[in-house]
Amino acid sequence: xxxxxxxxxxxxxxxxxxxxxxxxxxxxxxxxxxxxxxxxxxxxxxxxxxxxxxxxxxxxxxxxxxxxxxxxxxxxxxxxxxxxxxxxxxxxxxxxxxxxxxxxxxxxxxxxxxxxxxxxxxxxxxxxxxxxxxxxxxxxxxxxxxxxxxxxxxxxxxxxxxxxxxxxxxxxxxxxxxxxxxxxxxxxxxxxxxxxxxxxxxxxxxxxxxxxxxxxxxxxxxxxxxxxxxxxxxxxxxxxxxxxxxxxxxxxxxxx
Numbered sequence: 448x449x450x451x452x453x454x455x456x457x458x459x460x461x462x463x464x465x466x467x468x469x470x471x472x473x474x475x476x477x478x479x480x481x482x483x484x485x486x487x488x489x490x491x492x493x494x495x496x497x498x499x500x501x502x503x504x505x506x507x508x509x510x511x512x513x514x515x516x517x518x519x520x521x522x523x524x525x526x527x528x529x530x531x532x533x534x535x536x537x538x539x540x541x542x543x544x545x546x547x548x549x550x551x552x553x554x555x556x557x558x559x560x561x562x563x564x565x566x567x568x569x570x571x572x573x574x575x576x577x578x579x580x581x582x583x584x585x586x587x588x589x590x591x592x593x594x595x596x597x598x599x600x601x602x603x604x605x606x607x608x609x610x611x612x613x614x615x616x617x618x619x620x621x622x623x624x625x626x627x628x629x630x631x632x633x634x635x636x637x638x639x640x641x642x643x644x645x646x647x648x649x650x651x652x653x654x655x656x657x658x659x660x661x662x663x664x665x666x667x668x669x670x671x672x673x674x675x676x677x678x679x680x681x682x683x684x685x686x687x688x689x690x691x692x693x694x695x696x697x698x699x700x701x702x703x
Contacts, residue, residue, distance in 0.1 A: 592618060662677070
């Protein structure tokens with residue numbers, strides 16, 4: 448596929464990084480749009496998203512440095528090149544830190560947390576779908592071997608070098624499955640949004656469906672360490688989504 452989007456002299460722009468940036472931009476734009484629909488302050492939602500994103504990115508760097516501290520001590524600027532190391536533990540912990548920082552910001556600004564979670568659910572589904580398309584094009588988080596006709600065969604040596612992608616083998620395009628699931632979830636929560644009966648319901652739907660799909664799709668991922676963490680996180684997301692889905696109060700007003 449295309450792990451490298453552009454080559455500018457000695458600087459390579461990875462496809463996965465570019466699509467991840469696009470996913471963040473699209474998610475930010477969607478969050479601001481949905482904030483207006485839910486009666487939330489768009490500028491505060493924008494700032495909240497930036498706080499969460501920056502905390503996630505900085506946290507991921509710090510966790511990678513902590514994980515490879517001996518090498519970092521020898522090469523202090525090595526942190527700038529840690530773009531091809533993808534640890535699920537690092538991703539999960541940094542995203543948890545980003546979400547925690549965003550929720551603290553919401554509390555500090557007096558924003559209703561459950562309404563904020565509803566606002567962030569569709570953008571999260573959109574960003575996840577774009578991110579998985581980038582992973583497919585780059586060869587990251589590749590699938591298990593298969594003989595199916597819709598399999599994908601990677602041939603790029605850059606993908607093998609950057610992401611340890613096996614070459615010349617028919618693999619499940621599990622990233623495409625994941626992207627399709629995320630975009631389907633996006634369609635469901637977007638349809639459900641004006642029909643929600645309580646705050647937190649949309650976030651619950653997203654968590655439930657995302658956890659359900661992540662659990663079963665984890666069996667098709669073959670990347671290093673992809674299954675052990677994905678399954679418990681998927682179960683936790685289903686439980687959290689079901690908890691948010693439980694009815695707590697009468698229907699919210701039509702104006703909301």
